[in-house]
Amino acid sequence: xxxxxxxxxxxxxxxxxxxxxxxxxxxxxxxxxxxxxxxxxxxxxxxxxxxxxxxxxxxxxxxxxxxxxxxxxxxxxxxxxxxxxxxxxxxxxxxxxxxxxxxxxxxxxxxxxxxxxxxxxxxxxxxxxxxxxxxxxxxxxxxxxxxxxxxxxxxxxxxxxxxxxxxxxxxxxxxxxxxxxxxxxxxxxxxxxxxxxxxxxxxxxxxxxxxxxxxxxxxxxxxxxxxxxxxxxxxxxxxxxxxxxxxxxxxxxxxxxxxxxxxxxxxxxxxxxxxxxxxxxxxxxxxxxxxxxxxxxxxxxxxxxxxxxxxxxxxxxxxxxxxxxxxxxxxxxxxxxxxxxxxxxxxxxxxxxxxxxxxxxxxxxxxxxxxxxxxxxxxxxxxxxxxxxxxxxxxxxxxxxxxxxxxxxxxxxxxxxxxxxxxxxxxxxxxxxxxxxxxxxxxxxxxxxxxxxxxxxxxxxxxxxxxxxxxxxxxxxxxxxxxxxxxxxxxxxxxxxxxxxxxxxxxxxxxxxxxxxxxxxxxxxxxxxxxxxxxxxxxxxxxxxxxxxxxxxxxxxxxxxxxxxxxxxxxxxxxxxxxxxxxxxxxxxxxxxxxxxxxxxxxxxxxxxxxxxxxxxxxxxxxxxxxxxxxxxxxxxxxxxxxxxxxxxx
Numbered sequence: 311x312x313x314x315x316x317x318x319x320x321x322x323x324x325x326x327x328x329x330x331x332x333x334x335x336x337x338x339x340x341x342x343x344x345x346x347x348x349x350x351x352x353x354x355x356x357x358x359x360x361x362x363x364x365x366x367x368x369x370x371x372x373x374x375x376x377x378x379x380x381x382x383x384x385x386x387x388x389x390x391x392x393x394x395x396x397x398x399x400x401x402x403x404x405x406x407x408x409x410x411x412x413x414x415x416x417x418x419x420x421x422x423x424x425x426x427x428x429x430x431x432x433x434x435x436x437x438x439x440x441x442x443x444x445x446x447x448x449x450x451x452x453x454x455x456x457x458x459x460x461x462x463x464x465x466x467x468x469x470x471x472x473x474x475x476x477x478x479x480x481x482x483x484x485x486x487x488x489x490x491x492x493x494x495x496x497x498x499x500x501x502x503x504x505x506x507x508x509x510x511x512x513x514x515x516x517x518x519x520x521x522x523x524x525x526x527x528x529x530x531x532x533x534x535x536x537x538x539x540x541x542x543x544x545x546x547x548x549x550x551x552x553x554x555x556x557x558x559x560x561x562x563x564x565x566x567x568x569x570x571x572x573x574x575x576x577x578x579x580x581x582x583x584x585x586x587x588x589x590x591x592x593x594x595x596x597x598x599x600x601x602x603x604x605x606x607x608x609x610x611x612x613x614x615x616x617x618x619x620x621x622x623x624x625x626x627x628x629x630x631x632x633x634x635x636x637x638x639x640x641x642x643x644x645x646x647x648x649x650x651x652x653x654x655x656x657x658x659x660x661x662x663x664x665x666x667x668x669x670x671x672x673x674x675x676x677x678x679x680x681x682x683x684x685x686x687x688x689x690x691x692x693x694x695x696x697x698x699x700x701x702x703x704x705x706x707x708x709x710x711x712x713x714x715x716x717x718x719x720x721x722x723x724x725x726x727x728x729x730x731x732x733x734x735x736x737x738x739x740x741x742x743x744x745x746x747x748x749x750x751x752x753x754x755x756x757x758x759x760x761x762x763x764x765x766x767x768x769x770x771x772x773x774x775x776x777x778x779x780x781x782x783x784x785x786x787x788x789x790x791x792x793x794x795x796x797x798x799x800x801x802x803x804x805x806x807x808x809x810x811x812x813x814x815x816x817x818x819x820x821x822x823x824x825x826x827x828x829x830x831x832x833x834x835x836x837x838x839x840x841x842x843x844x845x846x847x848x849x850x851x852x853x854x855x856x857x858x859x860x861x862x863x864x865x866x867x868x869x870x871x872x873x874x875x876x877x878x879x880x881x882x883x884x885x886x887x888x889x890x891x892x893x894x895x896x897x898x899x900x901x902x903x904x905x906x907x908x909x910x911x912x913x914x915x916x917x918x919x920x921x922x923x924x925x926x927x928x929x930x931x932x933x934x935x936x937x938x939x940x941x942x943x944x945x946x947x948x949x950x951x952x953x954x955x956x957x958x959x960x
Contacts, residue, residue, distance in 0.1 A: 315487045315519050315546060318419065318459065323580060323605055326370040326421070326550060326588025327363035328598050334359070336594075344386040346378045349398040356399070360406035364418055366595035367602030368588070371407060371418060372462055373399040373453065376425040380445045381437075385428075393452045396422075400456020421462040421489070422453030424475060431471055439474055446478035454483040463490045464550070465525045465590070468502035469512055476516045489548050489586060490518040493525040498535040510539035522548030525590045528567060529554075529575040530806060536582050546585040551575075553592030554760075567592065568763020569600035571810065576604035596758075603779065627774035629785040632817055636735035637707050638678050639789040641906075642818055642843045648906030649926050650709065650820075650845065651919050652680040653700075655691040661699050667916045672706040674920055675930025678736065679704075680820070680908055683711040686743055694725065698732050709791065710734050713742025718758045722767060723777050730771070730786035738791040738820060739764040739811075762810045765790060769815030792816040794844070796824060796833035797867030805836045812840045820908050823849035823860065825868045825892070827899045834903055843905035848897050850922050851876055851889030852912050886918065893922040901926070 334345055337355065348356055356374045363371055378396045383389050400422060407418040427445050431437045450461060461479050466472035472490055479488050490513050492500045500509055506523070513521040521543055523532045532551040539547060554567035572589065579587050587605075589597050633640040641648045651671050653664050668679050679700050683693040697708035710729060717725065729737070741761045745753035759767065767777060771786040792811040798804045808819070819837075824830045824846050834844060849866075851857050854876040861868040872892060879885035897907055907926065911919040920927065 315460070315489075318487065319585070321546075321585065323584075323608065324369050324586045325367055325598065325602055325605055326586055327360075327368040327372060328589035328593030328595065329591050330356075330359060330372070330374050330376070330423075332592055332594060333362070344377070344383065344388060346375055346383065346395050346399065347386065347388055347391070349374055349395050349402060350391070353398065353402050356402050357406050360403050361409070362595040363598055364406060364410040366599040368598050369418055370421050370460075370586070370588070371403050372421045372423040372464075373403045373456075373458065374423070375399040375449070375453065376423045376464070377428065378452075379424075379427050379449045381427040381429050382425075392448050393455075396449050396452035397456040399423075400453050400458050404457045419459040420457065421460050422450065422456075422458035422486075424449060424453070424461060424463050424479075425465050426467055426471055431468075431474070433470075439470070442471060443474040443478045443481075446475045447482040450479050450482040450486075454486060458486065460487040460489065460519075463488060463518075465493045466491065467493055467500065469500065469504050469509060470502070472513065473516055476513070476518055480517055487519040488517070489520045489522070491522045491524040491548055491550065494523050494527075494531065494535050496527050496531060498531060498538065506535040506538040507542040510542040510545075514543045514545055518545065520546040520548050520586060522550070522584070522586070524548070524550035525552055527554070528552055529572060529579075530810075533575060533578055533582060536579065536584060540583045547583050548586040549579045549582075549584045550586075550588040550590045552590045553594075553597060567597075568759030568766070569594075569597045570759065570763045570766035571814070572597045573600035573604040574766070574814070576601050577608060580608055626781075627785050629772040629774075630787055632789055635787045636789045638709065638736050639817070641677060642789075645905070647901065647926065648677045648845065649675065649923050649930075650678050650680050650906065650908040651676050651916065651923075652682060652908060652910045653696070653916075654682055654685060654914075655693055655696045657688075657690050659691070661691060661696055663914070664696060665699060665703055667911075667914070668700045668704045668706060671916060671920070672704055675927045676706070676923075677906075678707040678709050680709045680738070681711060683713045683740065683742065684716075694729055694734070697729075697734055701733060707736060708734065709736040709738055711738045711740055712764070713740045714757055714759050714761065714764050715742030715744065715755055718756050719767065719777050722759070722764065723771070726768060726771055726786060726788075727782070730788065735787055735789055736791065737768060737788045738793065739768060739816070740793055761792060762807065762814050765792060765811055765814035765816050772815070789818070790816050791818045791820060793822065794819045794833065794837075795822040795865070796829045797822065797826065798865065801833065801836065804833070808837055809840065812842055816842060818843045818845065818905075820845045821847045822864075823847040823866050823910065824896060824900065825849075825860075825866070825872050827896065829867055830900055831903065845906040845908050846897075846900045846904040848893050848900075848907050848909045848922060850893040850909070850912065850915070850918050851885075852915070853882065853885045853889075854879075856889075856912065886915070890918050890921050894925070897922060898925060 360371050375396050380389050380392050403420040407420050410418050427442055429437050431442045463475045492509050494500055498506055510521050523535045526532055529551040532549050536547055536549050633643040681693040681697050684690050693711055697710045700708045739761050745755050768788050768790050774782055774785050776782050794808055857868050857873050857876045860866040875888055879888040909919045909922050
């Protein structure tokens with residue numbers, strides 16, 4: 311039997327599997343059940359999940375034994391089944407690995423998963439080092455008997471505990487290589503306060519064969535810690551992050567990092583020296599499949615131009631420059647200050663009122679109409695439909711808000727190809743509000759990807775590639791926008807996500823409504839390095855209740871002084887006038903810092919939106935009317951020509 315990682319894998323990159331618990335939960339296994347016991351009662355279920363990861367491209371699968379030690383099993387009255395559960399877990403994984411070898415002639419390896427014992431050990435707890443080491447050794451002996459190829463010590467929270475696990479592994483299974491991973495906080499330190507450098511140094515001294523991090527807050531946090539570990543060890547590195555931080559959606563913890571986003575970190579991990587990469591909580595076979603593709607692309611680049619010429623990206627096309635994709639794109643590139651107004655789609659089938667409003671706005675010089683995608687998870691006409699009607703019947707550009715809430719990746723691609731075919735060119739990529747916030751809280755959310763993953767998909771479509779990396783023949787030509795919220799409590803996280811969006815392909819941003827200039831200034835200073843045009847969101851408040859709703863329900867920061875001004879407006883008319891005045895003040899103050907404004911029209915008060923923007927629109931009215939008429943005429947001519955072509959085909 312090989313006794314080192316180099317004998318098993320040499321120095322090449324190796325893909326591990328993803329989460330087991332996430333997959334079991336998705337299959338309806340109750341969260342409080344003992345997942346390790348399923349090795350005995352539902353072995354076919356466990357084997358099926360292993361097979362999914364193997365088919366996705368994983369080369370190492372971990373046994374379903376994360377909690378298979380005496381202390382954790384005792385919570386379920388199963389402390390006497392440590393040997394039985396772990397041997398069964400190893401054999402199930404071995405059967406799956408052998409089957410993939412026989413069917414596809416590919417080699418897969420089985421790693422015995424060993425998690426923390428789940429109780430505090432000395433000096434913080436009552437469990438002695440010897441007791442912890444004995445519990446680890448009991449589990450590891452059973453895994454070795456079941457036939458694992460290596461051991462993965464994962465999600466370890468303290469150096470004291472992982473030390474006992476390494477010692478136990480060397481005693482109970484001296485021939486098995488050890489991958490030892492710590493879990494870390496958002497600062498990159500282990501949960502006992504040790505630095506990544508200290509953890510890597512100690513694990514190297516204690517005899518681990520590879521060191522790294524897993525679980526934690528997501529790939530970005532893991533990457534930072536791995537880069538620090540690299541300075542303290544020459545051992546191979548391991549990275550198996552969660553799919554981001556979980557978000558509560560409909561009572562469930564949903565991990566929103568998309569497969570594309572996770573795959574984008576494969577290259578970064580490789581550059582940091584990671585040899586073993588995989589996923590933890592929230593990752594699925596879809597994530598592993600995307601990471602497999604990214605590894606193949608890396609391998610192709612390493613192999614030189616001949617190998618690289620055979621990969622799918624040879625079919626990519628170069629999208630037109632941003633200024634050629636849309637008028638909005640051209641305005642942003644030229645540095646012209648743009649004026650956008652938001653029109654919410656109707657609840658019924660008639661958009662006549664919205665189209666009349668768009669016509670009026672175009673005549674006053676507004677550049678484009680922003681159309682939200684069922685905001686607050688409400689049931690409305692599709693944003694795509696209203697965008698199309700606005701462009702065809704009014705002759706003004708639209709900005710399609712597109713969310714990930716209601717669509718899987720297949721539907722996303724289908725919608726976007728259709729939108730591009732119909733001439734929509736401006737898109738704002740959003741994660742979307744969960745259904746529980748809307749008027750149909752029992753509706754099912756999808757969230758296959760988040761906004762970052764969506765930007766990746768749109769960028770690929772702009773490069774002429776579908777979600778599978780296959781050619782679609784031409785660029786979709788979208789101008790890619792994203793949202794930003796300068797008023798969130800955790801600005802560091804917002805800037806971090808903004809960076810990921812820009813890296814994924816974002817070309818401009820529109821902020822949430824801004825009521826505090828200081829927050830906008832702070833945000834713009836943090837993101838100026840990305841050189842992406844920012845359009846400020848402006849919302850004319852209509853009442854004190856509206857201001858409180860923005861602050862408490864929508865997480866938009868509304869300062870106390872703004873609330874006081876709205877409170878002092880004695881009548882609805884005075885409140886609306888005060889809201890417009892506040893919005894005008896914010897626009898004038900922000901105008902020199904941003905590349906445009908998007909003004910909302912609460913309750914359909916489009917005249918109020920124009921009043922807010924009068925300083926921007928001054929002198930544009932005549933030009934706006936002429937341009938709108940010219941666009942409408944061109945669109946009508948193009949439509950007639952297209953109709954003639956189609957009739958000719960018939």
